[in-house]
Amino acid sequence: MTFHDRAEEIDALETAFESPGHGFYVVYGRRRVGKTELLKEFCADRSHIYFLAAQEAQDRQREKFIEKVADYFDDRVPRIDGWDEAFAYLGEKLATEQLVIAIDEFPYLVEENDSLPSYLQSFVDEQLTDTESMLVLCGSSVSTMESAVLGHESPLYGRRTGQIDVQPFSFQQAQDIIADDIEDAIRSFAVTGGTPMYLTLFDYDHSLKENIQTHVLSPTARLYNEPEFLLRTELRNPARYMSILESIATGHTTPNEISGATGIDVGPLSKYLQTLRRLRLIDREVPVTASPKQSKRSRYQVADEFLRFWFRFVEPNRSSIEEAPDIVYEGTIEPNLPDHVATTFEDVCQEAVWEAIRRGEFGPYSAVGRWWYGEDEIDIVGLAPDADRILLAECKWTTQPVGHSLVSQLQEKAARVRWGPDTRDAEFALFSKSGFVDGLAADVGDNWSLFSLRELAAVL
Template identity: 75%
Template sequence: MTFYNRVEELEALNSSFESPGHDFIVIYGRRRVGKTALLKEFCADRPHIYFLAAQEAEYRQREKFVDKVAGYFDERMPRIDGWDEAFDYLGDKLDTEDLVVAIDEFPYLVAENDSLPSYLQGFIDEQLQDTNSMVVLCGSSVSTMESEVLGHESPLYGRRTAQFDVQPFSFKQARKVMDYNMADSIRSYAITGGTPMYLTLFDYDRSIAENVRSQILSPTAVLYNEPEFLLRTELRNPARYMSILEAVALGHTTPNEISGATGIDVGPLSKYLQTLRRLRLLDREVPVTALGKKSKRSRYHVADEFLRFWFRYVEPNRSSIEEAPEIVYDGTIEPDLPTHVASTFENVCQEVVWEGIRNGAFEPYSEVGRWWYGEDEIDIVGLSPTDNRILFAECKWTSEPVGEALVDNLQAKAPKVRWGPDDRTEEFVLFSKSGFVDGLEERIGDNWSLFALADINGHLSTD
């Protein structure tokens, strides 16, 4: 499979390895996000030992690890009775050669022996730090990596020389994988999200409909049961968590709404929501103008576009998909897909704003996000407290060109955003899938900007 992006991460890893002294690197992030691909790409051209841990008995894990080390040095595997001896053996070998030692899926080792971080601490303090070698711990269980490796209570705390929280691809990054036109790329991204594995499962010589039918709606496809698999690897009893994710994907975004949709009382619900946030499956959002970000007007949304798609269309229709997937796609998914994509389009437009801030196309704003109060909502609001400047933007994924009605509507809502002084500087932006009515640009002020798909493509194509 082709390796995409991750240029900054590779450069940082290369720089660390080439600099004098030892390195202890931590790489973590959600499953399927490309951590192993990054690790293997980095190791490919340099001496290394790569060990992939498995869910098996501790003695077998340790035995296989020591066998990997011995195999690299072309030795017979020694008799080792504990992890302390295993790391002593590795340390002796690192006295003779500088190399990368990568331990992938480290949480599986900790699950069998929670003293392992203590053994690693001793190895780092007493042996690794006197070498020019690098040890990399990689893991998909974000909670384990954050608590057992990065957390204040971990014996390894403060010993890392760098850490990489590997994120899904942004839309701009994903565009390098998706060989569609701009509109279909946004539609496709609304289905796969930025997870590299999901992106590369799609065949971009085929239509979106064909890809959805073959890669998601087929009971034999990897993605058909993927969310259920992800939850079962992280949670012992995922049923309630699945019901919460389905409720949020279907538009129940406040705690009260989620409680009503799932039957889970608001009190216990907060614990489930917290766990889903910790697993990076849910995001909590407050209005961009909220002080301290502790607003009671919080909303939740599914943190991954594919999971949002799956819980919106696949999970509620499992029985029908087993019987007639074509009917589910034609009758349920395709007619509703524009509504689903509209939320993704807002995120893409927000990405355009940030990209424009970085490259100077927009004035600088320190905060960018959604705003809502009561029945009023604005898709994107940017705040620049240092010079009392505010940005208002609306994003329309509609089949008709945008006209003056949206201009008037946004101008009417702007004064309701209580932020800054009365003489604040206001800027306005409209994003539209289908462009704008003739003459609109001439009828609006200099503080307005219009972005059609071609403009969005241009801004996200620059490096």
């Protein structure tokens, strides 16, 4: 797979390696996000030992690790009886040479021996700190990495010199891979999301329809069973989690709605939702004006665009896809794709708002998100840090230009957003796939910003 972007992450690792003294970095993030490619890119031009752990018995894991170390130093493989001896052997070798030691899928090692962090603690304290070398621990099990390596209870707590929580690409980053005009890029991003493996699997010389049919709707395609595979690697019994994700992807976003759609009582449901959040498969959202800890107006959304697409269109129709994928695409996906893309468009517009804030094109805002109360909802609301100004924006992925009615509706809803003093200033913005009716820009005030796809592309 071609390596894309990750300039900040590479710079952080390179700076750590080149700084005086030892380095101990932790790299983690959900599966398929590109952690291994990041490590390989970083290690490519410097001396390194890269060890990819596997789900094997710990004796075999340790043997393979020692073989890797011995092979690098052109040494005879020593007889090693425990991980403490394995790291002691590595420490002896590091006394003679500066290099990177990258251990990928570290959670697999911890699964087989939960004392491993303690052995690593001794290695870091007694041997690594006296070298110029760098240890990198990498893992896809975010919960294991956060507890066994980063957590307060871990023997390794406080010893890392840095960490990278590798995130999916933003739309702005993904555009470099998609390389389409912004409308087609948003439509493609609504299917692949920012996961590098999914992004790079699509062939952007072909239409979105062809890519979906080839890479998603074929029972032999790599992405056809991908979400189920991911869940099975993390969960022993994923059936209920699958039904929860499907219910959220199909529009049931509150705990009561999810409970009704899945038949899982609200009490037990909270534990399932917590697990899916820990795996970074769903996000919990509250109105931007509310306290995340105190608000009871929670909504949940699938955290990845591809998973949202798959659980909305593929999982409910798998039997039909096996028999007639073309009919599923033409009868189910194609008519409902604009509605699916509209949600992605809101997120892209929110990304543009943050970029405009950084550039000074909007005033400074410290929080940006959705707002809702009762029947009212506003796609984007920004809150100024000193509570004297608010930004309110709507995003429309429609075939018709936006007109004066949306302006009036947004002004009416803005008056019902309870935040800040009565004397607050308000900034407004509209984002529209199909532009705006003639004369709208002249009719609205200076506190309004109108973004067609062309202006949106210029910001991003």
